[in-house]
């Protein structure tokens with residue numbers, strides 16, 4: 076850029092506005108160019124997503140728990156939004172630092188580009204060719220930066236006759252780049268969405284199991300009082316995973332590898348699984364991250380093949396004590412073989428439909444009685460029989476438990492906390508669960524008084540939640556009620572509060588509300 080030498084230093088300094096525009100557009104161009112190429116190659120190779128996913132994996136467990144607790148299922152959106160905000164600030168600062176010289180901007184672009192390349196190279200769900208996405212991202216970022224910086228410098232040269240032309244040229248080019256950024260971003264997203272999981276799902280049609288789950292009796296929930304309905308709709312089923320974008324795995328492309336301590340290694344396609352004898356089972360799933368009184372518990376009619384049947388041909392060697400499963404995105408999970416063979420399911424359907432994409436389409440594991448992080452691998456593509464001593468799973472490496480049977484818990488759904496109810500007799504109602512033991516009793520007390528035994532709804536099976544209700548006569552004013560469940564093994568919930576990490580929260584749920592006079 077020869078004009079750099081011609082102009083005196085002062086007049087060569089880019090305006091604040093132009094330098095900011097240069098920085099921000101360069102970074103946006105880098106991100107969206109990478110997103111577009113990733114859309115063509117592999118959506119997981121988008122540098123923005125890859126860095127975000129890596130950040131999730133590297134996040135210390137307490138911070139992750141904080142995120143889940145405070146943002147729930149929106150934690151990923153919060154992360155992406157935060158990343159975008161930080162990037163825009165870095166971009167603006169890099170632009171402003173480059174008012175006199177190109178090097179700060181180039182250095183920032185190179186560092187960000189390097190991060191993108193490193194993230195894509197180390198993701199478990201990307202191939203080597205996918206590195207093209209962050210490389211093009213880097214090239215686009217540096218290229219747009221140099222180009223716009225050159226135009227901005229020319230527009231800044233005070234002594235040229237053509238300054239106004241140069242200014243206009245900078246403006247138009249910036250606008251053009253902004254449009255390009257929008258097109259690349261939207262295009263990349265459309266391409267990523269284009270791997271048509273929905274078409275693959277609907278091509279499967281209704282799943283008809285050989286044995287249906289028994290019908291849910293009308294008396295199984297107290298939904299009219301404010302408990303959840305017994306069967307959670309697919310849309311309302313809680314969702315927990317480490318992913319920014321749901322894997323787009325089509326049933327046509329699906330292969331499950333079964334290997335390790337088996338007599339014969341197996342490769343099963345979706346059609347192979349579907350042709351096995353399908354059963355339907357009503358199961359309540361629970362997340363270990365659920366706080367006392369929390370929402371991460373849901374019930375579905377899962378359709379699938381008992382894992383025992385899936386493994387019959389493979390022949391599991393008796394020495395193996397862990398089923399180490401891996402999802403298409405590289406998340407891993409270790410499940411005790413005894414539980415897997417006793418009651419594990421390779422599920423392909425939920426409530427009569429193929430699994431929704433976010434719940435593991437086309438196939439996932441479900442093992443009643445174990446928290447999801449040690450049993451419920453979604454988008455499962457690899458199952459290896461080995462020993463717990465050999466291989467550590469995703470959450471175990473991050474300080475969570477190795478074995479995590481679901482703890483007996485109960486929750487008050489009504490009255491809603493801090494609400495005003497009554498006057499008259501107050502109905503307290505909620506749910507309790509203790510898969511696979513089953514619930515024997517739920518008790519409620521008000522204001523630390525005597526425990527009152529609640530009425531239990533009809534039991535569906537011992538691997539599902541159980542609704543309860545009780546009527547209390549309470550004087551007008553503020554009250555606190557607590558609940559505790561006893562399972563069929565005779566264990567009554569302890570009042571001792573422990574947090575979810577490492578293997579599930581304990582303690583009694585309590586709710587405060589006001590009774591009207």
Ligand SMILES: Nc1nc2c(c(=O)[nH]1)N[C@H]1C(S)=C(S)[C@@H](COP(=O)(O)O)O[C@H]1N2
Pocket residue numbers: 312313314315316317318360361362363402403404406433434435446447448451452453454
């Ligand atoms: N591939 C994959 N499978 C996963 C997870 C995950 O992060 N990735 N999370 C697990 C956890 S912690 C739980 S509680 C359940 C939740 O299943 P759901 O989202 O269908 O409710 O999925 C499990 N399976």
Ligand SMILES: [Mo]
Pocket residue numbers: 315361362363364446447448
């Ligand atoms: Mo979980």
